[in-house]
Amino acid sequence: MRTSFLISAENMSGNVCQEASAGSDFLQDIRQGTGGRERMAVLTVDCLELGQLPTNTYLVMNTETKECLIIDPSDGVENIVSWLDDHQAKPVSIWLTHGHDDHMGSVSDLKRKYGLLCYVSKEEEEFCESIYYNLSSMFGHPRAIEPDLFFLDRQKVKVLGTEATVLLTPGHTVGSACYYFPQEKLLFSGDTLFEESVGRSDFPGGSTLSLIASVKRLMTLPDDVAVLPGHGGRTSIGHERKYNPYVNR
Ligand SMILES: [Fe+2]
Helix, strand or coil, X not given: CXXXXXXCCHHHHCCCCEECCCCCCCCEEEEECCCCCXXXXXXXXXXXEECCCCEEXXXXXXXXXXXXXXXXXXXXXXXXXXXXXXXXXXXXXXXXXXXXXXXXXXXXXXXXHHCCCEEEEXXXXXXXXXXXXXXXXXXXXXXXXXXXXXXXXXXXXXXXXXXXXXXXXXXXXXXXXXXXXXXXXEEEEECXXXXXXXXXXXXXXXXXXXXXXXXXXXCCCCCCCEEEECCCCCEEHXXXXXXXXXXXX
C-alpha cells in the first residue's frame, strides 16, 4: 500500500504539508536549494507501507541523478524493486533508523541484488544481528542482518547531492537514530517520534526516560521540519511541539 502526500517548494518555507490525490507519482516533491545562485538539489520522497504492521519504507531520490536512498526497507522487496524500476532509480545505500525486524525485512535481498551497503548507528549493531533484540523471533520468523557501516551521533553525511545529519535518539532501542535533512527540512524519525505519540519503550533495550529525552532533543529542530515516522502518517515538529503528550513530560 502506498500513501501520497506532497511537500511543495512553498511548504519548505513553513507551510503545512498538503495532501495530494491518491495515486500521485510522488509522496513528496522537495525543492530546496542551498540559497543564492547555487544549484538546487531536487529530491522526491516516496513512502511504501510494507510488511505486517505495516512499516513505512522511504525512497528518497535525487530527480536529476536518479540516485536513491532507501530508508527502513520492510518486507515486500518486490514492491521496492518495482518502484526502483518504475522510476529508473539507482539505489545508493540503505539506512536503518533502528534494528527491529519490521524495518529491515528486505535488507538482505536488496544488498544482494544491488550490492548496497547498509548503515545503522554503531549502538544498534547488536540489535540487527540478534534475533532476540531485533524481535524477529517474537514475530515468529527468526532472522538477522549484518550492517556494513555505522553512523555516529551528529555525523554529517553527504548523500543525494545534499547533506543529512545523524541524530542518535535512544529509547525505543539503544541505538535508534533519526536522519535530519536541514536544507529540505525533513526528519526521518523511525520509531522515536510518531504523530502525537512515540514508539514503544518496553522492548528489550528500551527506555522510557531515554525516549522522552530523545523527543525533547528533536524539539530543538524548527517548527516547519516535516517528520516522516516509521509507522503512520507524517507530521511536523511544530505540530508535535503543540500536541505530543510526551514533549512536556
Ligand atoms: Fe521498532
